[in-house]
Amino acid sequence: SQQGEEDPQALSIQEGENATMNCSYKTSINNLQWYRQNSGRGLVHLILIRSNEREKHSGRLRVTLDTSKKSSSLLITASRAADTASYFCATLNQAGTALIFGKGTTLSVSS
Amino acid sequence: GAGVSQSPSNKVTEKGKDVELRCDPISGHTALYWYRQRLGQGLEFLIYFQGNSAPDKSGLPSDRFSAERTGESVSTLTIQRTQQEDSAVYLCASSPSGRRTDTQYFGPGTRLTVL
Numbered sequence: 001s002q003q004g005e006e007d008p009q010a011l012s013i014q015e016g017e018n019a020t021m022n023c024s025y026k027t028s029i030n031n032l033q034w035y036r037q038n039s040g041r042g043l044v045h046l047i048l049i050r051s052n053e054r055e056k057h058s059g060r061l062r063v064t065l066d067t068s069k070k071s072s073s074l075l076i077t078a079s080r081a082a083d084t085a086s087y088f089c090a091t092l093n094q095a096g097t098a099l100i101f102g103k104g105t106t107l108s109v110s111s
Numbered sequence: 112g113a114g115v116s117q118s119p120s121n122k123v124t125e126k127g128k129d130v131e132l133r134c135d136p137i138s139g140h141t142a143l144y145w146y147r148q149r150l151g152q153g154l155e156f157l158i159y160f161q162g163n164s165a166p167d168k169s170g171l172p173s174d175r176f177s178a179e180r181t182g183e184s185v186s187t188l189t190i191q192r193t194q195q196e197d198s199a200v201y202l203c204a205s206s207p208s209g210r211r212t213d214t215q216y217f218g219p220g221t222r223l224t225v226l
Binding site: 030031033035041042043044045048050088090092093095096097098099100101102103104 | 115144146151152153154155156159161167169170200202204209211212214215216217218219220
């Protein structure tokens with residue numbers, strides 16, 4: 001079963017604009033991670049935010065976590081065409097042995 | 112250093128045939144994961160190996176699916192009597208120790224098409 005659900009499913013923006021993607025999850029978490037996938041193949045880890053953190057930055061990425069609402073957001077500032085990809089949030093299963101992914105947000109950045 | 116590698120990158124097979132997919136994790140990583148991703152979907156967990164511990168097979172969808180790992184190195188995922196519903200990208204990942212805060216490093220995946 002899927003733990004995280006991303007919103008929106010698809011997002012189209014112009015270069016230079018900001019892109020915001022949201023993720024909701026169902027159970028308590030130790031941490032939440034965001035991944036990026038290009039062309040439906042390998043995933044690249046972007047950022048991990050722990051359950052006791054509320055906000056984290058990495059370059060043009062800003063992630064927030066609201067454990068009371070069981071939600072997280074990923075903000076990409078000053079987007080570039082190269083940011084075009086699918087973005088997934090993921091949390092660990094109860095056993096801590098695997099990540100559970102949502103269906104992802106497909107971001108398209110046009111120049 | 113080298114990342115996670117998978118082979119083949121693409122595999123087309125006929126319904127009913129067996130297939131073997133291979134994963135080479137990052138050297139020194141004790142944890143290895145297999146996931147499946149159907150078109151337009153997120154990743155589904157299949158199986159997890161951690162060192163010499165018994166694998167977590169809870170994600171395997173049927174007894175046609177099995178996986179092995181030799182020590183802390185190569186893993187093979189075998190699908191017997193393939194069905195069209197098995198068509199997907201199969202992704203392998205490894206992490207240094209399998210801790211909850213570990214980053215998982217993914218390979219490029221094997222795209223399996225069952226005709």
